[in-house]
Amino acid sequence: MYYGLTWAKIQEGMCLAIPVRIVSIDGDEAETEIAGVRRRVSIAFTPEAKLGDYVLLHTGYAIGVIDEAEAEETLKLLEEIASLSEVH
Amino acid sequence: MKFIDEYQDSKLARGLAYKIAQRSTKTISLMEFCGGHTHAILRYGIRQLVPKTVEMRSGPGCPVCVTATADLDKAIALAHLPDVIATTFGDMIRVPGSYSSLQQAKAEGADVRIVYSTIDAVEIAKANPEKSVIFIGIGFETTAPTIAASILKAQQEKIENFYVLSLNKLTPPVMKALLDSGEVKLDGIVCPGHVSVIIGSHPYEFIPRDYGVACVISGFEPLDILLCIDKLVEQIEKGEPKVEIAYPRGVKPEGNRKARQLMEDVFEIGEANWRGIGIVPQSGLKIRGKYEQFDAGKAFSVSLKPPREPKGCRCGDVIRGAATSPECKLFRKVCTPERPVGPCMVSSEGACAAYYQYGTLENSQGF
Numbered sequence: 108m109y110y111g112l113t114w115a116k117i118q119e120g121m122c123l124a125i126p127v128r129i130v131s132i133d134g135d136e137a138e139t140e141i142a143g144v145r146r147r148v149s150i151a152f153t154p155e156a157k158l159g160d161y162v163l164l165h166t167g168y169a170i171g172v173i174d175e176a177e178a179e180e181t182l183k184l185l186e187e188i189a190s191l192s193e194v195h
Numbered sequence: 196m197k198f199i200d201e202y203q204d205s206k207l208a209r210g211l212a213y214k215i216a217q218r219s220t221k222t223i224s225l226m227e228f229c230g231g232h233t234h235a236i237l238r239y240g241i242r243q244l245v246p247k248t249v250e251m252r253s254g255p256g257c258p259v260c261v262t263a264t265a266d267l268d269k270a271i272a273l274a275h276l277p278d279v280i281a282t283t284f285g286d287m288i289r290v291p292g293s294y295s296s297l298q299q300a301k302a303e304g305a306d307v308r309i310v311y312s313t314i315d316a317v318e319i320a321k322a323n324p325e326k327s328v329i330f331i332g333i334g335f336e337t338t339a340p341t342i343a344a345s346i347l348k349a350q351q352e353k354i355e356n357f358y359v360l361s362l363n364k365l366t367p368p369v370m371k372a373l374l375d376s377g378e379v380k381l382d383g384i385v386c387p388g389h390v391s392v393i394i395g396s397h398p399y400e401f402i403p404r405d406y407g408v409a410c411v412i413s414g415f416e417p418l419d420i421l422l423c424i425d426k427l428v429e430q431i432e433k434g435e436p437k438v439e440i441a442y443p444r445g446v447k448p449e450g451n452r453k454a455r456q457l458m459e460d461v462f463e464i465g466e467a468n469w470r471g472i473g474i475v476p477q478s479g480l481k482i483r484g485k486y487e488q489f490d491a492g493k494a495f496s497v498s499l500k501p502p503r504e505p506k507g508c509r510c511g512d513v514i515r516g517a518a519t520s521p522e523c524k525l526f527r528k529v530c531t532p533e534r535p536v537g538p539c540m541v542s543s544e545g546a547c548a549a550y551y552q553y554g555t556l557e558n559s560q561g562f
């Protein structure tokens with residue numbers, strides 16, 4: 108409705124959820140940022156979200172907090188797999 | 196962008212593809228439930244990257260596509276009522292119903308507005324107290340909590356001109372319906388990542404237990420999907436189907452309790468009408484009696500002509516995984532994103548739109 112181009116892209120596909128970073132919190136709303144674009148979102152479903160956390164944003168709501176330790180674990184696993192496959 | 200770019204690395208993708216090829220001996224059929232997965236799979240050429248033994252089919256996970264024609268007709272009729280503002284997510288507006296579309300209704304003078312969020316729909320209701328604002332609520336478990344939240348907000352703020360037409364649907368019951376029909380033989384399911392952020396991994400447990408079908412929850416970046424396929428292949432090769440999470444940075448086994456609580460407060464489970472599948476018991480969300488005043492299905496009555504399916508369109512088959520989009524005779528020749536015949540070509544999550552955009556090896560962006 109009233110967002111810039113990036114938002115047009117982000118809005119594509121209503122099932123989409125994208126990771127955005129929380130830059131400030133105000134009750135059950137938060138200011139978030141992705142690629143330089145800021146947006147106020149509801150954090151009513153993620154009361155545990157803290158400043159600096161990445162949340163999955165879906166149609167204006169944070170639906171989950173990204174687990175950074177798990178994210179790193181997954182990347183480590185992927186790198187391990189890649190290095191093993193290089194040996195062959 | 197963090198948590199996106201690092202899961203698109205081509206070297207890591209080749210590593211995974213190699214591992215999958217090493218593992219895979221049996222010829223298997225996997226269904227990616229979610230339209231978002233179908234798009235990523237076609238866009239990154241994942242079908243070509245996995246070994247020939249692994250066949251991928253798209254499933255019913257596009258909320259716009261599975262909305263039954265009769266329900267679309269109802270939404271369009273509601274939009275035409277006097278003093279009504281119909282609000283909905285962008286993809287819905289161009290979907291052809293039996294005789295019209297929301298876009299056509301708008302061209303004919305109906306007030307139809309696209310919103311990004313249910314928050315916007317509530318704001319429109321606040322700003323237009325003399326009108327009835329109806330939100331056409333589509334979506335799976337990912338979206339249902341946001342619709343529940345809008346109803347709760349309207350109640351708290353005493354916004355009496357806000358209504359929801361709930362066409363929301365549930366994922367595990369339709370998986371059950373597909374497996375029960377036995378039309379498509381499946382060995383594994385790429386389970387939807389963002390639905391699972393809400394519901395967690397437990398609701399899929401009946402699938403490996405009762406049907407022997409492997410279930411792995413996947414994120415939406417190409418490496419997430421390859422990792423999911425690798426885990427599915429591993430389970431199937433070992434003959435040990437179970438539910439696994441290949442998207443642990445987003446999905447916890449218990450899901451998001453808070454979101455589910457809101458959803459359960461506002462909705463009760465009922466049947467839903469799915470395009471191409473029909474009525475599936477226990478697969479829809481109805482607004483509970485205590486929130487009846489917000490239920491557009493109860494507050495307004497419209498008379499409808501019998502629904503008519505677009506002639507020659509195979510969306511129903513595509514949704515069930517029984518046909519691929521290029522198998523539809525109208526695909527690309529008559530049906531294009533500019534002049535879509537069926538919803539699967541309209542929606543940004545529809546399989547036909549994905550095939551149109553990325554369906555050939557030359558078109559897929561690859562890594």
Ligand code: SF4
Pocket residue numbers: 507508509510511513520523524525526527530531535536537538539540541547
């Ligand atoms: S290509 Fe068009 S007509 Fe054919 S199934 Fe897809 S949406 Fe329907």
